[in-house]
Amino acid sequence: MTDSNYKKHYRIVKDVKTLPIKDYLKDYVDFNTTLSACRKCPAYNRNWACPEFDRNYSEFYNSYEKIDLIYVKLIFDDYIRQKKLTQNQWDDFLHETLFNEKDKLTEELKVIEKNKNGIYLSSGYCNICKECSKINGEECMFPNLRRNSVESIGGLVVKITREIFDTQLKWIDESGKVPEYLSILNAVMY
Numbered sequence: 001m002t003d004s005n006y007k008k009h010y011r012i013v014k015d016v017k018t019l020p021i022k023d024y025l026k027d028y029v030d031f032n033t034t035l036s037a038c039r040k041c042p043a044y045n046r047n048w049a050c051p052e053f054d055r056n057y058s059e060f061y062n063s064y065e066k067i068d069l070i071y072v073k074l075i076f077d078d079y080i081r082q083k084k085l086t087q088n089q090w091d092d093f094l095h096e097t098l099f100n101e102k103d104k105l106t107e108e109l110k111v112i113e114k115n116k117n118g119i120y121l122s123s124g125y126c127n128i129c130k131e132c133s134k135i136n137g138e139e140c141m142f143p144n145l146r147r148n149s150v151e152s153i154g155g156l157v158v159k160i161t162r163e164i165f166d167t168q169l170k171w172i173d174e175s176g177k178v179p180e181y182l183s184i185l186n187a188v189m190y
């Protein structure tokens with residue numbers, strides 16, 4: 001399947017919900033839960049945007065009043081869902097669909113962040129550099145560009161998508177089949 005074909009086989013649904021930070025902190029942030037998940041990730045303590053942290057993120061949240069939660073769902077069509085992808089095809093598929101949408105969303109978030117004088121929260125670890133300098137115990141190369149993900153600082157992504165966006169997350173499994181949809185959750189605090 002060629003590059004352009006993957007892009008033809010999904011559509012986007014986007015939704016934004018706004019909460020007061022104090023409500024978000026009370027109902028949707030639990031550092032202990034996310035930390036135990038982060039500890040199983042290869043990026044744990046190997047990326048400056050991921051735990052362990054040397055700053056207090058409760059104080060970080062409390063310097064903002066509101067949070068916009070921005071949910072994007074990539075819904076795949078029946079044609080692509082019937083295919084069984086090889087590992088190489090998966091790499092192409094993810095770059096042309098999920099990562100493509102994440103990159104587009106990040107550009108939008110940079111504008112929103114600036115307009116609202118806030119800060120955005122990404123999804124996943126920081127990949128600005130080819131290899132994060134934390135691996136070698138060196139300072140972050142671009143601290144002003146680096147952003148935490150929603151989940152890295154306690155955001156309960158499964159609960160947020162279920163309760164706020166009425167959606168169950170779907171994961172890529174070992175069947176080689178494309179799931180019905182994939183999700184991206186980002187946020188802007190201001």
Ligand code: SF4
Pocket residue numbers: 047048049126127128129130131132133134139140141142143145146
């Ligand atoms: S900007 Fe570079 S050094 Fe800093 S967290 Fe991101 S990848 Fe790591």
